Amino acid sequence: MSTASPRRTAASPSLDTAAWIDAAFEMLAEGGIDAVRVDPLAKRLGVTRGSFYWHFKDREALHQAMLKEWRKRASYQIGSRIESRTSAPDERLKQTLALPNSTPRSKRAAAIELAIRLWAQRDANAAKAVQHIDRVRLKYYAQLFGEMGLAQSEARKRAFMFYATLLARAYVITDADTDVSADLAALLVDP
Amino acid sequence: MSTASPRRTAASPSLDTAAWIDAAFEMLAEGGIDAVRVDPLAKRLGVTRGSFYWHFKDREALHQAMLKEWRKRASYQIGSRIESRTSAPDERLKQTLALPNSTPRSKRAAAIELAIRLWAQRDANAAKAVQHIDRVRLKYYAQLFGEMGLAQSEARKRAFMFYATLLARAYVITDADTDVSADLAALLVDP
DNA sequence: ACGCCACCATACACAAGTGTATGTTGATAT
DNA sequence: ATATCAACATACACTTGTGTATGGTGGCGT
Numbered sequence: 001m002s003t004a005s006p007r008r009t010a011a012s013p014s015l016d017t018a019a020w021i022d023a024a025f026e027m028l029a030e031g032g033i034d035a036v037r038v039d040p041l042a043k044r045l046g047v048t049r050g051s052f053y054w055h056f057k058d059r060e061a062l063h064q065a066m067l068k069e070w071r072k073r074a075s076y077q078i079g080s081r082i083e084s085r086t087s088a089p090d091e092r093l094k095q096t097l098a099l100p101n102s103t104p105r106s107k108r109a110a111a112i113e114l115a116i117r118l119w120a121q122r123d124a125n126a127a128k129a130v131q132h133i134d135r136v137r138l139k140y141y142a143q144l145f146g147e148m149g150l151a152q153s154e155a156r157k158r159a160f161m162f163y164a165t166l167l168a169r170a171y172v173i174t175d176a177d178t179d180v181s182a183d184l185a186a187l188l189v190d191p
Numbered sequence: 192m193s194t195a196s197p198r199r200t201a202a203s204p205s206l207d208t209a210a211w212i213d214a215a216f217e218m219l220a221e222g223g224i225d226a227v228r229v230d231p232l233a234k235r236l237g238v239t240r241g242s243f244y245w246h247f248k249d250r251e252a253l254h255q256a257m258l259k260e261w262r263k264r265a266s267y268q269i270g271s272r273i274e275s276r277t278s279a280p281d282e283r284l285k286q287t288l289a290l291p292n293s294t295p296r297s298k299r300a301a302a303i304e305l306a307i308r309l310w311a312q313r314d315a316n317a318a319k320a321v322q323h324i325d326r327v328r329l330k331y332y333a334q335l336f337g338e339m340g341l342a343q344s345e346a347r348k349r350a351f352m353f354y355a356t357l358l359a360r361a362y363v364i365t366d367a368d369t370d371v372s373a374d375l376a377a378l379l380v381d382p
Numbered sequence: 383a384c385g386c387c388a389c390c391a392t393a394c395a396c397a398a399g400t401g402t403a404t405g406t407t408g409a410t411a412t
Numbered sequence: 413a414t415a416t417c418a419a420c421a422t423a424c425a426c427t428t429g430t431g432t433a434t435g436g437t438g439g440c441g442t
Binding site for chain 4: 016047048049050051054055
Binding site for chain 2: 029030031032033034035111114115117118120121122127130131134135138157160161163164165167168169171172173174175184188
């Protein structure tokens with residue numbers, strides 16, 4: 001029982017399927033859902049189409065698997081924060097605003113989400129996933145603002161603005177001198 | 192000199208070129224820049240590729256023309272608001288927030304801008320256009336907040352949040368009970 | 383009335399992508 | 413050792429899209 005060989009590791013029923021999905025997210029970030037094509041993906045992975053059609057029924061199946069995976073990741077990201085009740089709500093909000101947004105890693109995640117939001121304009125499943133994640137995030141932020149003493153109606157408004165600022169920080173292209181995202185925490189959380 | 196016939200109206204050196212670009216924006220909103228293809232466009236317009244390659248050198252030329260057109264429209268939209276100094280700055284900000292964002296017209300515009308922002312992830316020209324428009328809008332909002340008496344630094348932060356809220360209102364999928372966008376004006380503009 | 387030219391159609395060669403059917407290989411269990 | 417099966421390669425038929433070359437047509441000026 002060795003886990004050396006790149007194929008056949010006995011455990012994990014989907015070991016290379018994840019590799020396909022990862023590469024698919026890469027293409028999604030670069031060119032949208034229409035750019036997630038079988039042939040380019042296979043070339044990027046160094047295999048042929050034969051491999052793909054063993055793991056997935058067709059191209060649409062990959063797209064749905066991507067949606068499920070994104071939903072899972074985004075849900076887990078919020079869920080793990082809810083569990084780890086380490087600090088006060090205002091501190092946690094500030095920490096969220098302090099998260100890096102210029103690293104290749106975060107830029108890729110933003111591009112993926114942007115692509116999914118565009119995809120949601122025509123695909124009902126994608127729209128459902130986006131709506132679900134938006135709801136989860138807004139609910140989480142609203143709860144934090146609620147724990148800070150704000151009424152529910154006020155907490156919801158502030159959660160929306162907080163979420164909006166996070167998204168804009170990723171989507172809006174600012175040059176250095178207009179980049180005021182660094183010290184938005186005070187305006188949003190403190191007063 | 193009759194302007195009856197659908198082709199050859201003597202005036203306007205580009206009368207049908209605009210039709211191509213309009214249809215191209217339609218496809219851009221639905222499937223991103225990769226979906227802006229010559230053949231589907233021709234079928235939608237009821238003509239053949241022969242027409243396209245008379246108006247444009249190639250597919251890339253259309254893409255660049257679209258970028259130029261979007262830049263022109265977005266600039267004009269802000270420019271016209273600057274000209275019409277009709278009301279007080281806080282009133283004008285509230286009016287902007289009161290603009291419809293659920294009509295087919297506004298949804299399409301949001302989808303177009305979303306697609307261009309995704310496109311800007313890989314295309315340098317698209318990134319330049321987005322950066323330019325973002326800068327123009329942020330500058331305009333910051334000036335309005337400045338006219339309300341805020342210091343420049345504070346006005347810039349508030350302009351960013353204002354702009355972020357506008358964008359999120361278009362990109363975030365909310366259900367009715369979490370839709371708090373209607374009365375965000377007070378929180379942003381008044382206090 | 384007639385030639386000019388903007389505007390579009392037709393035809394062709396080529397490239398890229400999809401899906402299916404089937405062959406091949408290497409690890410694993412017995 | 414060998415049958416087995418997961419995992420991939422190969423080959424094929426088909427569709428869709430790009431770009432070019434060239435032919436057709438109808439309005440316009442003179």
